[in-house]
Amino acid sequence: MSENWVVVPTCLPIVLRRCHRCASGRFLANGKFRVNANHKLLDAWLLALCTECGDTTKLTVLERMNVRSVRPELLNLLHDNDPGLAAELLQDPVVRRRNRIALDWDNAWRLESGAPGRPHQPEGEAIEVSVRFAARIPVRPVRLIAEGFGLSRAEVERLLDEGNLVSTVRLSGKLSGDFTFTLKR
DSSP, X not given: OEEEEEEEEOSOOEEEOOOTTTOOOEEEEEEEXXXXXXXTEEEEEEEEEETTTOOEEEEEEEEEEEGGGSOHHXXXXXXXXXXXXXXXXXXXXXXXXXXTOEEEOTTSEEEEOSSOSSOOOOTTOEEEEEEXXXXXXXXXXXXXXXXXXXXXXXXXXXXXXXXXXXXXXXXXXXXXXXXXXXXXX
16 A cells, blocks of 8 residues: 655745844745846845844845846746745755755645545555655654654654664654655554
8 A cells, every 4th residue: 555645835934044133033034025236237135024023134046146147037036026936945055055044844834645644554554655845844754654644753753663664764864855664564
């Protein structure tokens, strides 16, 4: 028996960066962009609001780019404040490194597993589950398995220790890429 699960984002993640005004470390990106042209040079920023004081920070997307070198489709998406582009740019490692930010994905994703609750399987039959990520969301596989099968995390850990939960990847850390596992009963 096999199942397919998908981890999908539900909203933009919290941006972890220190606020200059109140020293908070959390910003909420709302998908708004600011584009500024200085003669033939273009700057673009993704705006994020501090969760404590509401101060705005600008996350650099484009810096001193020649207007002709920017694709017209990208420029249109920036002007339209496209939320899909905002989500894509937040996950871009170059943008994250340039702006010295990290992302907090807590409560910003959900697991689509098909049928909630414990699997209905005959004793001794194994379930092979393929987990696909719609976005690069770092999640602990133990948490996904517990949520997908309606088990406690301790019970999933016990299954892992007993060898009834196997995978080619390490299930004890965080993963953000597709993987498969097998649950033996």
